[in-house]
Amino acid sequence: MSLLNTLARLEAVRSGRAEPLATVRHRHLSERPMVVVPVAAAGEEGAPLAVLLGTDRLAPRLFIVPQPLNRTQRFDFLAAFAGELLPYLESFADAVEQIEGSEKDPESGEKIPVVRELCADAPQLIVPNPGAVRHLALLGRSTRFRRTAEDADPGPYPAPPQVPLLGRWLTHLAERAQVPGSSMLLPMTGLLARHWATGQSHLEDQHLAAQLAWHHPPDGLTGAEAAERAETGRDGDGRLLHPPAGPLTDPRFDSQVLAPAITRHDAALAALRQAAPADTDRAALHVKRALERLHEALEAELLPTWRDLWQGLDLLRGLPPAAHLPERWEGDRWSYTGHRDRVAAGEPPQPRRDDAVTAARKLAQREREQARLDIQEALDDPLAMAGHRLAGEAFSGTVTEVVPEYDTSGRSPKPRPLVTLATPDRPHADPGREVHRAGGPPTAQRAEIVAAAPGEVTVRLLSGMGRKKEPEPGTVPEVGERVVFTLFELTARQSAPLPEPDDTPWTHGGPPGAGQSSPVGSEEWE
Amino acid sequence: MTTAMTVHQPPVLFGVPGPGAGPDGPVPPGAAADAAVAAILAETVHPVPGAPRGVVVDSPPGAGKSTLVVRAARELVAAGERLMIVAQTNSQVDDLVDRLAEKGPDLTIGRLHAADSRPAPEALRHGNVTASAKAGDLLELDVVISTAAKWQWVKDTDPWRHAIVDEAYQMRSDALLAVARLFERALFVGDPGQLDPFTVVGTEQWAGLSYDPSGSAVVTLLAHNPAIRPHRLPVSWRLPATAAPLISSAFYPYTPFRSGTGAGERRLTPGVRADGSAVDAAIDEAAEHGWALLELPARHTVRTDPQAVAAVAATVRRLLDRELSAHSEQGSTPLTAGRIAVGTAHRDQAAAVRAALAGLGVPVDPAAGPAVTVDTANRLQGREYDVTVVLHPLSGRPDATAFHLETGRLCVLASRHRHACIVVARAGIAELLDEHPSTEPVQLGVAVKFPDGWEANHAVLAHLAEHRVRL
Numbered sequence: 001m002s003l004l005n006t007l008a009r010l011e012a013v014r015s016g017r018a019e020p021l022a023t024v025r026h027r028h029l030s031e032r033p034m035v036v037v038p039v040a041a042a043g044e045e046g047a048p049l050a051v052l053l054g055t056d057r058l059a060p061r062l063f064i065v066p067q068p069l070n071r072t073q074r075f076d077f078l079a080a081f082a083g084e085l086l087p088y089l090e091s092f093a094d095a096v097e098q099i100e101g102s103e104k105d106p107e108s109g110e111k112i113p114v115v116r117e118l119c120a121d122a123p124q125l126i127v128p129n130p131g132a133v134r135h136l137a138l139l140g141r142s143t144r145f146r147r148t149a150e151d152a153d154p155g156p157y158p159a160p161p162q163v164p165l166l167g168r169w170l171t172h173l174a175e176r177a178q179v180p181g182s183s184m185l186l187p188m189t190g191l192l193a194r195h196w197a198t199g200q201s202h203l204e205d206q207h208l209a210a211q212l213a214w215h216h217p218p219d220g221l222t223g224a225e226a227a228e229r230a231e232t233g234r235d236g237d238g239r240l241l242h243p244p245a246g247p248l249t250d251p252r253f254d255s256q257v258l259a260p261a262i263t264r265h266d267a268a269l270a271a272l273r274q275a276a277p278a279d280t281d282r283a284a285l286h287v288k289r290a291l292e293r294l295h296e297a298l299e300a301e302l303l304p305t306w307r308d309l310w311q312g313l314d315l316l317r318g319l320p321p322a323a324h325l326p327e328r329w330e331g332d333r334w335s336y337t338g339h340r341d342r343v344a345a346g347e348p349p350q351p352r353r354d355d356a357v358t359a360a361r362k363l364a365q366r367e368r369e370q371a372r373l374d375i376q377e378a379l380d381d382p383l384a385m386a387g388h389r390l391a392g393e394a395f396s397g398t399v400t401e402v403v404p405e406y407d408t409s410g411r412s413p414k415p416r417p418l419v420t421l422a423t424p425d426r427p428h429a430d431p432g433r434e435v436h437r438a439g440g441p442p443t444a445q446r447a448e449i450v451a452a453a454p455g456e457v458t459v460r461l462l463s464g465m466g467r468k469k470e471p472e473p474g475t476v477p478e479v480g481e482r483v484v485f486t487l488f489e490l491t492a493r494q495s496a497p498l499p500e501p502d503d504t505p506w507t508h509g510g511p512p513g514a515g516q517s518s519p520v521g522s523e524e525w526e
Numbered sequence: 527m528t529t530a531m532t533v534h535q536p537p538v539l540f541g542v543p544g545p546g547a548g549p550d551g552p553v554p555p556g557a558a559a560d561a562a563v564a565a566i567l568a569e570t571v572h573p574v575p576g577a578p579r580g581v582v583v584d585s586p587p588g589a590g591k592s593t594l595v596v597r598a599a600r601e602l603v604a605a606g607e608r609l610m611i612v613a614q615t616n617s618q619v620d621d622l623v624d625r626l627a628e629k630g631p632d633l634t635i636g637r638l639h640a641a642d643s644r645p646a647p648e649a650l651r652h653g654n655v656t657a658s659a660k661a662g663d664l665l666e667l668d669v670v671i672s673t674a675a676k677w678q679w680v681k682d683t684d685p686w687r688h689a690i691v692d693e694a695y696q697m698r699s700d701a702l703l704a705v706a707r708l709f710e711r712a713l714f715v716g717d718p719g720q721l722d723p724f725t726v727v728g729t730e731q732w733a734g735l736s737y738d739p740s741g742s743a744v745v746t747l748l749a750h751n752p753a754i755r756p757h758r759l760p761v762s763w764r765l766p767a768t769a770a771p772l773i774s775s776a777f778y779p780y781t782p783f784r785s786g787t788g789a790g791e792r793r794l795t796p797g798v799r800a801d802g803s804a805v806d807a808a809i810d811e812a813a814e815h816g817w818a819l820l821e822l823p824a825r826h827t828v829r830t831d832p833q834a835v836a837a838v839a840a841t842v843r844r845l846l847d848r849e850l851s852a853h854s855e856q857g858s859t860p861l862t863a864g865r866i867a868v869g870t871a872h873r874d875q876a877a878a879v880r881a882a883l884a885g886l887g888v889p890v891d892p893a894a895g896p897a898v899t900v901d902t903a904n905r906l907q908g909r910e911y912d913v914t915v916v917l918h919p920l921s922g923r924p925d926a927t928a929f930h931l932e933t934g935r936l937c938v939l940a941s942r943h944r945h946a947c948i949v950v951a952r953a954g955i956a957e958l959l960d961e962h963p964s965t966e967p968v969q970l971g972v973a974v975k976f977p978d979g980w981e982a983n984h985a986v987l988a989h990l991a992e993h994r995v996r997l
Contacts, residue, residue, distance in 0.1 A: 003828075178728060356737035360700035363739040366727040392874060428877040430891070496678030498704050505706035506579055508699070508737045509750040 004387035005197060013199035016222030018214040022195045024381050025319035028183040028329040030124035033313070034088050035060075037128060037305050038135050039246040039298075041068035042254050046138055048074065049249070051081055052302040055088065057310040062299050066265045066291055071157070071525050078143060079160035086162055088123060089169050093340050095120040122184060122329070122336035125173060126313065128208045128245035128305055129189045133177050135247040136185070140170030144349040157525055168349050172339045175350070176332065179366055181373035184332045188312045189245075195319060199223055207231055208308050209242035215315060245305040257297050265290035322380035328373070355512040357501040364495035371492040378486065379438055385484060389425045394438070394486040395457060397423030399477045405460070406469070415471045418450060420458040421483060427457065428487065435459060435485040441475040444490060459485060555761040555786045563594055566757050570688075570713045571601045580747055582694070582756040583715045586783040587773065587941035588764020588910060591715050592625060595692055598713055600630050602688050603668045609688040611671040612705060614696045618908060619671050620646040622692060626669065627652035636664030638672035638680070678704040685709055691743070692716070693908060698723040699746040700739035714744055719777045719941075720907050721934035734971025745973075760784070764910050764944055766792040768816025776985040777937040779977055787855055792816075794861070794913070794945050797849030805840050808995040809848065812913070812946035819990040822997050824954035827922035830878040834921055837950050837997055838868055839882035841915050842898055846888065852912045852945050863889050864896035865912040869903055869939040871919035871930060876900050879917070903938040914943045918951035920983070926962035931979030940986060949990055956987055 005021065012019040032055050041047040050064040061084055065077040096117040103114045127133060144167030146159035177185040193205050198214040205211045209230040214223035221229070233241040239257070243250045249258070268290040272283040354362065377384040378394070388394040401420040406413040429435070429452045437445040445464030449457065466472035477483045502511045569581050585591040595611070602609050613619045616639070623637050623645070637645050637657040645657050656664060661680040664670045670686075674697055689709035691697060695716035706712075722742060729740040736749035748754055762770050763786040770785035794813035800806035804820065812818035820841060822834055850861040859865075868883075870876045880890045880900045889897040899911070903919075916939045919930045929935075940947060959980060968974075977985070 178731070180727060353735060354732065356699075356703055356739070359732050359735065359737065360703050360739040363700055363725065363727070363729060363732075367725060370727050392877060428874065430880075432893070496675065496704055497681070498700070499707055503707065505703065507706040507743075507747050507750060508703050 002387045003390050004383075007390075008197035009199055012197050012214065012223065016199070016224065017217065018196040018198050018223065020195065021197050021383060022319065022377075022381050023383050024322040025316055025325070026194060026322050026377050026381065026384075027181075027186060027191060027316075028124070028321075028325045028332070029313065029316060030121070030183075033124045033126045034085065035126045035306065035309050035313075036085075036132070036136070037246055037302050037309065038132055038139075039249055039302065040135055041065075042249055042251065044068060045135075045247075046142055048077060048081075048135075048139060050298045050302065051077075052299070052306055053081075053084060057306075060303075060306050062295065062302065064294060064298050066294055067262060067269075075146075075159050075163060078139070078163045078166060082160075082162040082166035086166060086169070092119055092121050092123050092336065096337075117337060118330075119333050119337045119340065122333045124183060125185045126191075126309060127185065127187050128309060129187045129206055131206075131247050132245075133174060133185060133187055136170045137174030140167045140172075140174055141352075143167030144171055145352075157523070164349065165343070168343065169339070171350050172335075175362075176335050178362075179331075179335075180370040181328050181376075182332055182335070182369070183329060184335065188309050191316060192312055195316065198227070200227060204231075208245040208305065208312070212308055212311060212315075239300075242304050242308070243301050245308065246302070249301065253297075253301055257301075258294075261290070261294045261297050265294055322377070324376035324380050328376070331369075355501050356504050356508040357498055360498050364498070368492050368495050375488070375490055375492060379490070385438070385486075388486060388488075389427075392426060392428040393488055394484060395421075395423045395425035395427040395429070396482065396484040397421035397425065397457070399479050399481045399483060400456075402476060402479060413469050415461070415465050415469065415476075417461050417465075417471065417476050418458055419447070419461060419477060419483070420456060422455060423457055424455070426454065427452065427485075429457060433487065435487055436490045437461075437464070438484040438486055438490060440464065440477075440483070441472075445475070447485065457485075555784060559590065559759065559761040559763075559786070562757060562759055563590070563597070566594065566713075567598060567601055569757075570598050571605050573711065578751050578753040579711045580751055580754050581711075581713045582744060582748065582754055583713070583759065584718050584756050584781065585715060585759040586719065586762050586778055586781075587717060587937070588762045588944075589759035589783065590761075590763055591692075591717070591759065592622070592908075594759070595622065595690055595713075595715055596626050596629050598690060599626060599669055600633065603630075603633055607688050608667070608686060609669055609690060610677070610686045610709060611669060611690045611692060612674050612677055612697070613671065613692040614674055615905075616643065616673055617646070617905075618693060619673055620649040621908075623649040623655055623671050624652070626671070627655050630654075633669055634667040636667040636670040638664060638670055638676055640676055674701040674705055677708060680708060683708070687711065689713070690715065694744050695720060695742050696723055696907065697743040698725075698739065699737055699741045699743050702743035702746065703737070703739070714747065716744060717907075718744070718781075719934060719937045721904055721932065721938060730969070733969035758783075761786045763787075765941060766816050766943075766945060768792075769941065769943065769947065772817075772986065772989050773937065773941050776977065776982045776989075777933060777941075791855055792945050793853040795851050795853065797851065798847065800848075803844075804995050804997045805837070805844050806848070808841065808948055809844055809850075811993050811995055812948045813850065815993050816946050817990060817993045818946070818948045819994045820948060820950045820997055821994055822921075822950070822952050824952055825922060826924045827952070829872055830874055831922045831952070832878075834917060834950055834952065835875070835878045835882050838879050838915055838917050839886050839888070841948055841950065842866060842868060842883060842888055843886045845913060845915075850913075854944065859912075861912055862896055863898045866915070867899040867901070867906060867909065867911040867913075867942055868915045868917070869901065869906050869942065870917045871903060871935060873902055875917055876902055903935045906942055907938050909942060910944065911942055912945045914939070914947045916940065916947060916949045918949050918955065920955045920958055921951040923958065926958055926980075928966055928979075931962075931983060933975065933977065933979045933982045936979070936982060936986060956984065959983055959987075 008019045008021055034055050037052040039049045041049045047068040048065055049068050052060050052062050054060040063077055063080045065073050067073055096119050098115050099118045100115050102111040105112050143163050146164045147155045148161045149158040150161050173185040176182050189206055189208050189211055192211050198211055210227040213226035213230040217223050217226035230242045240250050268286040272287050275283040378388055399419055400422050403418040405416050405418055407416045429449045431449050433449045435447050441464050443464045446462045447459040450460050451458045465475040504511045566583055613622055627635055635655045637649055637655055638661055639645050639659055641659040650657055658664055661683055686709045689712040691712055691714045693716050694714035695718050725740045732738040737746050758781055760783050762783055765785050767785045767787055767789045774782045800810055808818040808820040820837055852859050852861050868879050883890050890900055891897055919935055920926055
């Protein structure tokens with residue numbers, strides 16, 4: 001945790017309210033996000049119990065698995081979930097823009113112009129917490145290889161046709177969520193924690209309702225008191241006022257409400273199976289009622305989280321968007337477009353495991369995007385830059401003197417002016433260290449530290465001043481101007497090329513062979 | 527920076543055991559080391575048909591790894607081969623070029639560097655060294671050396687028949703994936719006890735895969751080439767007899783090594799008497815026993831604990847003021863600024879120590895002459911000094927995170943010295959450790975590392991407690 005974050009947390013403890021960590025919003029928010037609250041059965045991480053989802057805060061849809069251990073019911077649930085989610089995901093596929101680019105011709109090696117489609121917008125899923133992201137990834141992993149009745153060999157337990165497609169999309173979204181700065185699948189606790197500090201620990205911030213309680217504590221309560229009430233407050237029946245936001249459930253709800261309701265439903269089903277023909281209608285009515293009870297119980301358990309998620313979105317929408325958001329969202333749009341194309345082209349689902357080259361490529365992409373995110377956040381937000389300044393990795397100040405000097409070692413003299421600034425910051429700036437000007441001329445500007453004393457730093461500008469002897473107007477700061485320099489580079493470095501998977505070297509086991517696809521195992525169903 | 531480096535004598539010079547050597551066994555250390563090196567060179571230079579394409583050498587701190595690399599390079603060239611060498615950082619590459627050029631004046635050496643950086647002057651002062659940013663300019667030379675990061679960009683060359691990968695345990699698996707196309711066979715040399723490679727993004731999804739891109743290159747190599755049996759260098763020529771047993775048992779419990787010198791062969795003698803201060807008492811303790819713990823009162827502090835930083839700076843100042851002499855098998859030399867290093871866990875701590883030292887008039891800028899090296903564990907890897915002053919990674923902390931507990935971090939900090947190591951720390955680290963047992967999640971398919979940082983920290987702390995001086 002950075003020093004600035006620690007200070008903000010201390011301030012929140014003192015003020016009793018969440019304190020800002022950002023002056024702008026650093027993640028893209030869709031105008032029409034899909035809000036999803038998934039929960040799993042207790043002790044069965046891979047067994048979904050219910051999901052509450054929708055794009056309209058007044059009309060969430062609930063889907064449940066009445067008996068979470070029953071796989072037929074589980075796949076019926078997944079089919080219903082897919083029926084709600086897939087139309088949303090696919091609704092962004094048709095509106096496209098044409099992007100002109102160039103591509104290397106594989107035969108001649110020459111660059112040829114190409115026009116590529118880029119979807120104008122992309123879907124966005126908002127879930128309560130990182131656990132929900134992992135749960136969706138798990139659902140994706142367990143469904144994307146399911147065979148359906150449409151397959152040549154459907155196997156003994158074919159899944160409904162849209163289930164494997166749901167698995168591929170969930171897998172793609174969960175993978176994309178691993179890329180720093182991406183916004184296609186976002187946990188609300190992380191979103192809030194990026195923009196506001198509370199006076200509690202990171203662990204406590206994982207509780208969505210407790211974190212939100214710091215934002216608008218009721219009159220007369222501090223944030224800490226409101227958070228404690230959100231964590232432990234129960235109604236007259238002993239149910240939590242703010243149940244866990246999933247994928248785990250409240251154990252007391254499980255034992256006192258859920259388990260009896262599931263038992264009743266199981267019993268009603270059993271009775272229906274054994275019912276004499278004359279009693280079938282009555283037995284079916286029992287099943288229907290038991291199902292409705294389950295539905296009501298789970299809806300009541302999930303609705304508080306649903307409301308919390310929309311409240312969190314309201315808070316975030318109150319912040320102005322950061323300047324680099326469209327650029328990063330374009331990365332998400334490319335990712336969406338790419339997956340859309342792979343599905344349309346009939347490519348197989350994502351493999352069970354990445355091969356060596358794919359894993360290395362993904363790691364390189366994530367590291368590059370992390371670097372880019374850190375830089376862009378610092379450039380977009382004075383509070384983010386303040387964190388770097390406090391850490392000695394940047395300094396800001398007012399120019400007190402500019403001395404025009406020249407590098408005369410070459411054929412023609414080049415401008416190398418000395419700029420002295422008064423700064424309250426204490427950068428880790430040894431003489432000779434390269435620094436970069438933030439918010440300077442449009443072209444990047446490098447400088448090097450010439451002297452650093454408490455309260456004053458002198459740098460020599462090295463680039464970004466044009467090609468003439470005198471610097472282009474506006475490229476050298478003037479006396480009285482506020483400037484910011486960073487000790488880190490302001491553009492993310494390119495990643496080095498990696499071999500094609502078919503050229504995987506001997507050190508990494510050679511090319512991934514056909515032997516990697518696992519044989520189809522037999523499975524226990526019920 | 528190379529002013530701070532000591533070139534190892536080839537182990538063969540120590541073939542005759544000194545009077546204090548060999549308490550650990552009947553084989554004198556020089557002979558044991560020579561046998562290991564001979565086996566490695568034979569396998570590298572004259573591989574038998576069908577032998578694995580890689581040779582792996584595990585080397586504890588200061589066991590003559592760099593000497594081995596230089597010898598292997600010279601013997602390969604003598605056998606008519608050209609080779610490429612991969613190191614991990616630019617300073618490692620520059621050190622290696624300098625050393626290779628000095629030991630092998632008959633070799634032609636290429637220093638491949640990035641377009642926006644210049645190699646260190648020590649690397650370029652030799653007539654047989656050519657520097658270029660383009661691999662194509664250097665293809666005809668006997669040896670071409672660069673960092674893994676630069677090698678990844680080299681293309682359109684025929685593969686070399688031989689490569690040497692230095693500090694291979696520091697190299698990430700994905701870097702090896704990118705450079706392995708450049709060579710047919712390779713000698714991998716490294717220290718398994720040092721810091722693992724790291725990344726700032728999440729990599730859980732690849733944990734347990736043999737080619738986890740964020741893992742160590744050697745781990746991947748061995749997983750895919752089970753026929754490779756790693757060699758070991760059994761003798762540390764750097765660590766004194768006071769340090770080798772502790773470092774060996776705390777960090778290399780299953781691959782023990784010993785020191786090349788015996789008890790009493792390395793000595794530190796002060797020229798100026800102690801002034802009665804705790805700092806001087808700690809220096810005397812370290813001079814006599816090889817270790818000292820300068821302990822400040824227990825307290826939770828910010829990372830750049832001003833009192834601990836001041837204690838580190840004062841210790842370095844007094845080390846210089848007291849005009850110590852270092853006596854060893856290489857003769858007697860005065861302990862100068864260039865032979866002292868300060869190690870910290872974090873960059874901001876290093877910066878704070880540098881500022882405090884500059885305030886006391888201690889030279890810290892290597893460009894202006896011999897200077898005390900102040901750096902983080904990551905950057906001190908592979909370096910060697912006479913005396914080190916270490917700011918304990920857990921000093922003043924309210925918690926013990928995986929970062930601060932990492933075995934390699936403490937191992938690097940505690941194994942850079944030829945004579946003595948002075949650790950500066952707040953009291954209460956043992957209690958802190960007991961309150962924070964390791965709770966890292968267990969990943970399927972990932973080999974559990976022994977010893978874990980918790981245990982290694984306790985082992986080192988228990989030893990240091992015998993050399994405690996309270997400030």
